[in-house]
Amino acid sequence: MSLAARYLEDNGIPTVVFGCARDIxxxxxxxxxxxxxxxxxxxxxKPYDLDxxxxxxxxxxxxxxxxxxxxxxxxxxxEWSADHSWKDKVLTKAQPFLSPEDxxxxxxxxxxxxxxxxxxxx
Amino acid sequence: MSHESGSxxxxxxxxxxxxxxxxxxxPYEWAHFDDIPFTPxxxxxxxxxxxxxxxVTTSExxxxxxxxxxxxxxxxxxxxxxxxxxxxxxxxxAAYDRYATTLDDVDSYLPLTHLQHFVAEGRIGAVxxxxxxxxxxxxxxxxxxxxxxxxxxxxxxxxxDVAVLTAV
Numbered sequence: 001m002s003l004a005a006r007y008l009e010d011n012g013i014p015t016v017v018f019g020c021a022r023d024i025x026x027x028x029x030x031x032x033x034x035x036x037x038x039x040x041x042x043x044x045x046k047p048y049d050l051d052x053x054x055x056x057x058x059x060x061x062x063x064x065x066x067x068x069x070x071x072x073x074x075x076x077x078x079e080w081s082a083d084h085s086w087k088d089k090v091l092t093k094a095q096p097f098l099s100p101e102d103x104x105x106x107x108x109x110x111x112x113x114x115x116x117x118x119x120x121x122x
Numbered sequence: 123m124s125h126e127s128g129s130x131x132x133x134x135x136x137x138x139x140x141x142x143x144x145x146x147x148x149p150y151e152w153a154h155f156d157d158i159p160f161t162p163x164x165x166x167x168x169x170x171x172x173x174x175x176x177x178v179t180t181s182e183x184x185x186x187x188x189x190x191x192x193x194x195x196x197x198x199x200x201x202x203x204x205x206x207x208x209x210x211x212x213x214x215x216a217a218y219d220r221y222a223t224t225l226d227d228v229d230s231y232l233p234l235t236h237l238q239h240f241v242a243e244g245r246i247g248a249v250x251x252x253x254x255x256x257x258x259x260x261x262x263x264x265x266x267x268x269x270x271x272x273x274x275x276x277x278x279x280x281x282x283d284v285a286v287l288t289a290v
Contacts, residue, residue, distance in 0.1 A: 001180050001289040003153055004256055007270035008285050010159040013176070013277060014166060019289035022130045029158040037130050039219035043288050044236075047227035057233045057286075061246070064284055065170055070158035084129075086222040091136035093143065095221045102216035105193075110260070112195035122196050122268070 002028035009070075016064040018043040018056070026073065033073040034060035038080045039090070045078075052078060153262050166283050168247075175246050176282035177204065177253035178273055179232050181225065181290040182214040197259065199272040201252040208235055215290050217258065231290045250280040258289075 002025050005015040009031045016032040019025050020040050025033050036043060036056060044060075045053030056076050063074045080086060089095040098106060116122045138149045166173060183202055187210070194200075202211070208228040218225060229235045234253070240246045254273045259265050277285065 001178070001256060001258065001287055003262060003265040004178060004270045004273055005285075005287050006155070006159050007266060008274060008277070009161050011274050012161050012165070013274070013282060013285050014161045014163050015285045015287055017287045017289060021133045021289065023132050023134050024152060025289065027134065028153040029155045031158055031160050035130075039222035040133075041218035041220075041223045041225055041290055042227075042230040043290065044233045045230050047224055047230040050229070050236075053229050053233060054236050054239070057236045057240070058245075060286065061170065061240070064286075065163045067163070070160035080222070086219075087129075087131045089221070090131050090219060091133065091140045093140075095219075096140070097137075097217055099216070099220075105216070109193060109195055109197070113197065116195055122264075 001025075002030045005030045014064055016060045018060055022073070026071075029071055031070045031072070032060075032063045032067045033071075034063055034076060035073055036076045036078060038078075039086055046080070150260070163284070168283070170246055170284070171244050172247040173283035174248045174250055174281055175237060176250040176277045176280065176285040177232070177234070177237070178256055178285060178287045179253065179290065180215070180256055180258050181231050181288065182255055182257070183211050183228075183232065183253075184214050186210050186212055197257040197264075199254055199256050199269050199276075201254050201276060204234055204237075204249045204251060204253050206234075208232070213290070218290055225290070231288050233286070233288070237286075247283075250277065250282050252276065252280065 005017045017030045018034045020038045022035050045056040213225040237249045256269050
C-alpha cells in the first residue's frame with residue numbers, strides 16, 4: 001500500500017494513506033500519513049462510530065491539502081480504549097495474525113504465485 | 123508487557139519475533155527508502171471542492187450475493203464501482219486484528235459513505251467511479267511493477283486528481 005502511494009505520488013497524484021501500523025508505513029516512507037493508534041483493521045475510525053469516521057477522513061483530507069513536505073504524519077486524536085492491553089498480545093503465539101486455516105490458504109496462494117512466476121505467467 | 127498511551131505497536135519487531143519462533147530463519151525485509159516522493163496539492167491546480175478523489179484499499183472487498191469465484195493466484199488489482207451501497211460490500215481480508223476488532227462496518231476502513239457525504243456538502247468535487255483493491259504483497263517488485271502501474275492507469279482513465287489509500 002505504501003509503495004502504491006509512493007508510485008502515484010511520483011506520477012503526479014497527491015496521496016494520503018490511512019493506516020494503523022505506524023512503524024511499517026513510516027519505515028517505507030509515504031508522502032502523507034493519517035495514523036490512528038487502533039488495532040489493524042479500522043484505519044478510518046472505529047466501527048459504527050460515524051462521527052469519528054467522518055472526522056478521521058476529514059483530518060486526512062486536510063493533510064492532503066496542507067502538507068508542505070513529504071513524510072508528514074498526522075496522528076488522529078482518538079484512543080481505541082482507555083485500556084491499552086489490546087496491544088500486548090498482537091502477533092504472538094497467543095494471537096497469531098492469521099488463523100491456522102488462513103495460514104494454510106496464504107501458503108497455498110504463495111505457492112500458486114511462485115508457480116505462475118516460474119512459468120513466466122506473471 | 124504494558125503500553126502507555128502514545129506507544130504504538132511495533133509490528134516490524136513483532137513480526138520478526140513471531141516468524142523467527144515459527145522457524146523462519148530469514149526475516150522479512152520491509153520496504154525502506156531514504157527519499158519520499160511529493161506532489162504538492164497546489165500542483166493539482168484547483169481546490170479540493172473541484173477534485174475527483176480516487177480510493178485504493180487493501181481490504182479485499184467483494185459484493186454480497188455475487189459469485190466470488192476462486193481466488194486469483196496472481197492477486198491482481200481489481201476494481202468495484204464506488205456507488206455500490208456499502209451494505210452490499212464485505213471484506214474478505216483475513217489479516218487484521220481479529221482479536222480486537224471486526225471488519226463488519228465498511229466505513230471504518232473504506233470511507234465511501236463519508237466521501238459521498240463530502241461530495242454532497244461540496245467539500246470534494248467527486249468520487250472516482252471505481253475504487254481499486256490492492257493485495258498486501260510479499261514482493262515489493264510485484265507491487266511496484268504490476269499493481270501500482272495498473273492503479274495509476276485506472277486513475278488516469280478516471281481522471282482522478284487526488285487519492286485516498288486505506289491500509290487494513
